[in-house]
Structures are given as C-alpha cells and as structure tokens.
Amino acid sequence: MSPLARAYLEKLENELRKLPEEERLDAVREIESHIAEALRHGQSESDVLAKLGDPRKLARAYRNEHFMQMGSGRNFGDVLRMIGFYCTTGLLSVMVVPVLATIAYGFGFCAALILLAGIVRTFGVTWINMDIAPGVSVPTEWSMVYALVVGGIVGAIAYFSRKYLRKYLSFLSEQYRSALPSGKR
Incomplete structure (x- = not known):
C-alpha cells in the first residue's frame, strides 16, 4: 500500500x-x-x-x-445522565460560553487600556478625556487614581467572568464524563 x-x-x-x-x-x-x-x-x-x-x-x-x-446496552441511569447532560448543556452553552468569554477577555483588555490611559494622562497628554458625567472631567492630577478605581472595577468583572467561565467549562466536562456509559469512564 x-x-x-x-x-x-x-x-x-x-x-x-x-x-x-x-x-x-x-x-x-x-x-x-x-x-x-x-x-x-x-x-x-x-x-x-x-x-x-x-x-x-x-x-x-x-x-x-x-x-x-x-x-440498546445502556441502563436506565446512563440514559438519564445523557438526557441531563443535553438538557443542562445544550442551548445554555451556546449562550453562556461566548458571553462569559467576551466579558472576561474584553473587559480584561479594557482594564489594561484604562490603566494605560491613566498613566499617560497623568504625564500631561491632554487629548485623553476622563469624564465622570457630561461636562464634568477628572482633573489631570487625579487621572491615575480614577484609572485605578475604574480599571480595578472593570478588571474585577473580567477576573470573575474568567473564573466562572472556567468553572462552567469544568462543569461541562464533568457532565460529559457522567453522561458516558458506565463502562467507558
């Protein structure tokens, strides 16, 4: 051959x-x-x-x-586990995984950009705007503090989204393993 x-x-x-x-x-x-x-x-x-x-x-x-x-060789418990796997992970995963991944990595990137903007604005770059509300800007000398607070909040959202994404993927893996027939685990 x-x-x-x-x-x-x-x-x-x-x-x-x-x-x-x-x-x-x-x-x-x-x-x-x-x-x-x-x-x-x-x-x-x-x-x-x-x-x-x-x-x-x-x-x-x-x-x-x-x-x-x-x-035809599956027992009733195997069939119930398989049904449970598809019911809990099917459509839900299509929504949960992309949303958590987008939040985790998008917010993580934004947190880094916010901190970078705070550093750059602190050193006198005037074209970076940091507004609290319409018409209310953060003074240049407070740019770093503002960036740390906002960046920390956004970074925390990214961190927890990533943490729960990992937990959800572990949950899916465990559900998949439990849905396998008894002899195949």
Missing part, C-alpha cells in the same frame, strides 16, 4: 481514538481491505480514497454506528 493510503488509514485511526481499541482496529482493517480489494480490481488508489471521502467523516460514521449499537 502506498504512503498516501497509509496516511489515510492513520488519520482514520486517529479520528477513531475514542472507540474501544478492538472496534477501532476492526474499522481500520475493514477500510484497508476495501482499499486492497479495489486495487486488485483495477481501480486507482486516488479514486478509491476519493470515494471513501474525508477520513474524519468516515470516522464520524463509525463512531455514530458504535454509539447507536451501544444504545
């Missing part, structure tokens, strides 16, 4: 790494024998690999088949 086919099979095996070893090896052997048989019948290797398609998609089909076959 050529290096191209070997690379295809290696990528397929890598994509199937979540399956039990025996099933992963069976799938790779099945595709390897399919390629060898097609070559014996006169098909070109590039045509055979093109017909098989992307190894990631092929691996996904094998994984789906595996989990569908396992479905």
